Amino acid sequence: MRDEMPIVAGIDFGTLSVRVSLFDSEKGKLGSATASYPLSRKKENPDHASQRHEDHMQAMVAAMRDALANANVAGREVLALAIATTGSTVVPVDEQLRPLDDYYLWCDHRGKKEAEEIANLARRENLPALPWSGGACSSEMALPKLLHWLRNNPAKRAQFATMIEHCDLALASLTGVKDISSLQRSVCAAGHKWMWNADLGGLPPEKFLSQLDPLLAGVRKQLGGCYATSDKIAGHLSPEWADNLGLRAGIPIPVGAIDAHWDAIGAGISVGDVVNVVGTSTCVMAIVKEAIPIPGVFGVVQGSVHPHYAGIEAGLSAVGDIFEAIARRADTSVSELSRGLETFRAGQTGLLRMTWDNGDRNVLSNPALGGVTFGWNLLHTAQDELFAAIEGTAFHTRIILERVAEHGVPIERVIHGGGIPQKNETLNQVYANVFNKPVLVPTQEITGLGSGIFAFLAGGVFKTVEEAQKSLCPPYRTVTPQPEAVAIYEKLFLLYRRLYFSMGTRGSDPVALGDFLPALTQIAAGR
Numbered sequence: 001m002r003d004e005m006p007i008v009a010g011i012d013f014g015t016l017s018v019r020v021s022l023f024d025s026e027k028g029k030l031g032s033a034t035a036s037y038p039l040s041r042k043k044e045n046p047d048h049a050s051q052r053h054e055d056h057m058q059a060m061v062a063a064m065r066d067a068l069a070n071a072n073v074a075g076r077e078v079l080a081l082a083i084a085t086t087g088s089t090v091v092p093v094d095e096q097l098r099p100l101d102d103y104y105l106w107c108d109h110r111g112k113k114e115a116e117e118i119a120n121l122a123r124r125e126n127l128p129a130l131p132w133s134g135g136a137c138s139s140e141m142a143l144p145k146l147l148h149w150l151r152n153n154p155a156k157r158a159q160f161a162t163m164i165e166h167c168d169l170a171l172a173s174l175t176g177v178k179d180i181s182s183l184q185r186s187v188c189a190a191g192h193k194w195m196w197n198a199d200l201g202g203l204p205p206e207k208f209l210s211q212l213d214p215l216l217a218g219v220r221k222q223l224g225g226c227y228a229t230s231d232k233i234a235g236h237l238s239p240e241w242a243d244n245l246g247l248r249a250g251i252p253i254p255v256g257a258i259d260a261h262w263d264a265i266g267a268g269i270s271v272g273d274v275v276n277v278v279g280t281s282t283c284v285m286a287i288v289k290e291a292i293p294i295p296g297v298f299g300v301v302q303g304s305v306h307p308h309y310a311g312i313e314a315g316l317s318a319v320g321d322i323f324e325a326i327a328r329r330a331d332t333s334v335s336e337l338s339r340g341l342e343t344f345r346a347g348q349t350g351l352l353r354m355t356w357d358n359g360d361r362n363v364l365s366n367p368a369l370g371g372v373t374f375g376w377n378l379l380h381t382a383q384d385e386l387f388a389a390i391e392g393t394a395f396h397t398r399i400i401l402e403r404v405a406e407h408g409v410p411i412e413r414v415i416h417g418g419g420i421p422q423k424n425e426t427l428n429q430v431y432a433n434v435f436n437k438p439v440l441v442p443t444q445e446i447t448g449l450g451s452g453i454f455a456f457l458a459g460g461v462f463k464t465v466e467e468a469q470k471s472l473c474p475p476y477r478t479v480t481p482q483p484e485a486v487a488i489y490e491k492l493f494l495l496y497r498r499l500y501f502s503m504g505t506r507g508s509d510p511v512a513l514g515d516f517l518p519a520l521t522q523i524a525a526g527r
Helices: 053-071 112-124 142-152 154-159 166-175 187-193 206-212 239-245 259-266 320-329 382-406 425-435 449-458 465-472 483-504 516-524
Strands: 007-013 017-024 028-036 040-042 045-051 078-085 090-093 162-165 184-186 226-228 233-236 252-254 273-278 282-288 299-302 310-314 352-354 372-374 413-417 439-442 476-479
Touching (some): 007 053, 007 259, 007 449, 112 142, 112 206, 162 187, 259 273, 259 310, 273 382, 320 382, 352 382, 372 516, 483 516
Parallel strands (some): 078 252
Antiparallel strands (some): 007 017, 017 028, 299 310
């Protein structure tokens, strides 16, 4: 018979599936379950990535039911739940918050043109919010997606009431909210994805939005609601959804967040840490006491990641996606292609991989870039490219780490979160060698743990994030840098950084590259 201790549900919506995990306040995770949902891609438009709200909610119900069964927990025992989702994953809705279309997934880049227009006007008008978004606007942010939808759906504009982040609509659904005025919006999502800044009055001014496009006139008011941090209660589980999920009605639900941000909490983040959540893409996060804008970094937002600090977010637009694409083209799997990679020597392939296959999120914020691999010869294999892609994503991450460090962010520890570090030791070792820093890997998977921590806070079990982390976060194992590999990667990184800024920046001065390929060959030969 199980001891009666507080139990909560942490719900984490990823790109392709939702995970529901049940946590005991002393024993940690009791059990979990996942359920998948389809992702709509279009061959004729590689920028398209969409999903249905109904599919998300149905998958959550299935995962919750299975998680309760797997953990042998009765639904009435669950004290609270919390939800994190991908972002910016947004959907237009009508006055009753019913979706008018499918979600624009975080990796939907149909708004590239709109993102460029927003950034250009913001620079001309010296928009105060722009520096807090790294001096750029990405198609992975929400305003470009909103403008793209308004321009391309004239027949539905009359029904349009607002655009909502996935985490906010999921909570509205569960708590029975039916109108914009009662909507709880996540500061975490709004600050990083909507150019929202509390000290600047919230969203960009009406004048700016109307000047950008008359279709945005009045939309600032339509994006109303209460903007709150995740230590606030968004509402309580409605009887309808309690019945669907097999839980008690009335349990508290805190304001939601972006999934990777809560993964950082589950990884045990504190001031001085960088948490690199490695999955389909990556999210590189830190927290600081005082917010400062950082050029090229997606967002610095007071109250994101941790409600009482400023959260910093950057990352790569594709990592696991690149590995999967390489394996798919070779008609195999990443796990099969990874066999033997642990024996590869740093730089041995002679390849240098620019991992821009889904554009550049940070620090160039340029979605128009594409993946490039330098140094091919006739004997190279898909396995060589996979190893070079691991190296390339590590180099790109180091670009980000150096940028945030240049602006006063302390980096005392690098912690690896996400699913890939749990099963790919080659990646952990390459990253440690490229960073020339130890990489800490949680000894247990942490997906969903951040959601569990905020559910415990909502239920009053723990008083602070730190108290919950101390009780629930797993210990780490340490992957230490290898001196010989570090020396090689210092040479390769100089080449990578040179290419990154010269190729990735529009209008950059021509750079002589005649020595570039010979340098790769020499490194591969161990010279």
